[in-house]
Amino acid sequence: MRKSVICWILFFVITTLLGQEPGPSQAIALVGAHIVQLDGSEPVADGVAVIEDGRIADIGPASTTSVPGGARTIRLDGAYLIPGLMNMHVHFGLVLPGAEGARLADESDAALALRMASNARKSLLSGVTTVRQPGDRRHVDIALKRAIERAEVPGPRLHSAGEMVDITAGHGARGKTHDGPYELRKAVRAEIGAGATWIKIAISGGIATQGGGIAAALMTPDEVEAVIDAAHRLGAKVTAHSGSPLATSEAVRAGIDCIEHGYFLNREVLRQMKEAGTWYVPTILVSQPATRPFFERIGSPPWYLERVESVGKDHWKALQLAIEEGVRIALGTDQLPHEPNDGTTATVREAEYYVQAGMTPLQALRAATIEPAAMLGVDKDLGSLETGKLADIVAVRSNPLQDISALRSIFFVMKGGEVVRNDRGVQSRK
Ligand SMILES: [Zn+2]
Incomplete structure (x- = not known):
């Protein structure tokens, strides 16, 4: 009798704790920035990067990239996104x-x-x-x-x-x-x-x-x-x-x-x-x-x-x-x-x-x-901004493909989908 009560209490405590675990992490959408490519093409203007579970779920021009409902939007208007x-x-x-x-x-x-x-x-x-x-x-x-x-x-x-x-x-x-x-x-x-x-x-x-x-x-x-x-x-x-x-x-x-x-x-x-x-x-x-x-x-x-x-x-x-x-x-x-x-x-x-x-x-x-x-040997996961790769993303204020000194203006850093620095601090919830 006593044993079953303890078991029941344990079961209750464990399920309560599990219930408090955060669900799958909220999607993030970086919007309004140019996306810098490393293949010699021009940056994609008015780009969107959708990040889910630490990875780039979708990336490209706003016109063709859909942002999932409930995603947290971070505006990076006019910035240039490059890989970490x-x-x-x-x-x-x-x-x-x-x-x-x-x-x-x-x-x-x-x-x-x-x-x-x-x-x-x-x-x-x-x-x-x-x-x-x-x-x-x-x-x-x-x-x-x-x-x-x-x-x-x-x-x-x-x-x-x-x-x-x-x-x-x-x-x-x-x-x-x-x-x-x-x-x-x-x-x-x-x-x-x-x-x-x-x-x-x-x-x-x-x-x-x-x-x-x-x-x-x-x-x-x-x-x-x-x-x-x-x-x-x-x-x-x-x-x-x-x-x-x-x-x-x-x-x-x-x-x-x-x-x-x-x-x-x-x-x-x-x-x-x-x-x-x-x-x-x-x-x-x-x-x-x-x-x-x-x-x-x-x-x-x-x-x-x-x-x-x-x-x-x-x-x-x-x-x-x-x-x-x-x-x-x-x-x-x-x-x-x-x-x-x-x-x-x-x-x-x-x-x-x-x-x-x-x-x-x-x-x-x-x-x-x-x-x-x-x-x-990690280029499958890192090194460029492509769908499926880990979301290590940096934002700068001007185009580094025109002038590498644009890297002096780093103001936003994300690692594995987590924002670790955002000097603009312009964030809004959708
Ligand atoms: Zn050394």
Whole structure:
């Protein structure tokens, strides 16, 4: 008797709780904006994007796109809708040499996690809805990725490389290092086991390495081959920090997926990359004058500033050649996506530099959207504004296909159908 009463109470409580669960999320209609296409056609004027359950249910001109009854309407009159931006080289836990770096020297894991979560939130609000993290510390990047997926903290969609797989005396090597094919395979498997979907290695020296040539090839071909083979067998991709033509050429031959920075890449190696379909993430920002005030702000030491200047011209030339040769480029900054730079954000300034180096505005916009989506293997779901894709949508005030600097005017950000920023705040219920 008593048991059945308890059962009845439990049944009542459970059904009541279930009854309070929100039903299928309300449809949203973004209306009045131009829809920017990435296929070279003109933006669709007076467009409508209908969002249901986090995805684009329908998108096109108002005349042919029907808005379901009961949808929440958000007016974005005169704006231009573009896909959420993607930044492929971000360390949310970035620590650089200098005064700011010294302050963070004893940072605890808890403090690092909070700083990274704060950066992830700011990144999202700046219009960057997908980020690749090519190497952070103590797997906080993977914890952050999971926390964002569980909606515990706001942030972009993350693709993480876990900790960089370092060789002894390599660029950025801190703590544990691995040498020879055997140790490297083990290290790659450990990162993938911890949740990494990319592996990051450094095959040449770098700007932040004091001593050691940026153009030197640091890993032997059998080491690079072992890393790539071990990663590919487990379904992960490999990217390499590289300034060196020789190291890059060897890595491309071994089947690497992507090259970061490429400070000294020449036409020959870039052609090899183009032929092999190797991706290039230029992070041009790190060596160009627009970023100097940032380095001064964080108290970068003189040797660091000298190294930045010494690679700037070659880096710029490599980017120009890569564009000329048609190497597939995905935007990345190696700065926080939202870091103030030249009156805008690092992500937007990077895209502007691509146009200055020879891209059309369309190419630069693609490098910040559909190209990274293809590189990550998520272009079925992200990277363009099409029916069926996830609703990661950004609105700007003018046409970015005419002038890429239109990206400076981002005022509305939606991720997975959720409005995370709307500076106009013009919303009405139908
Ligand atoms: Zn980096």
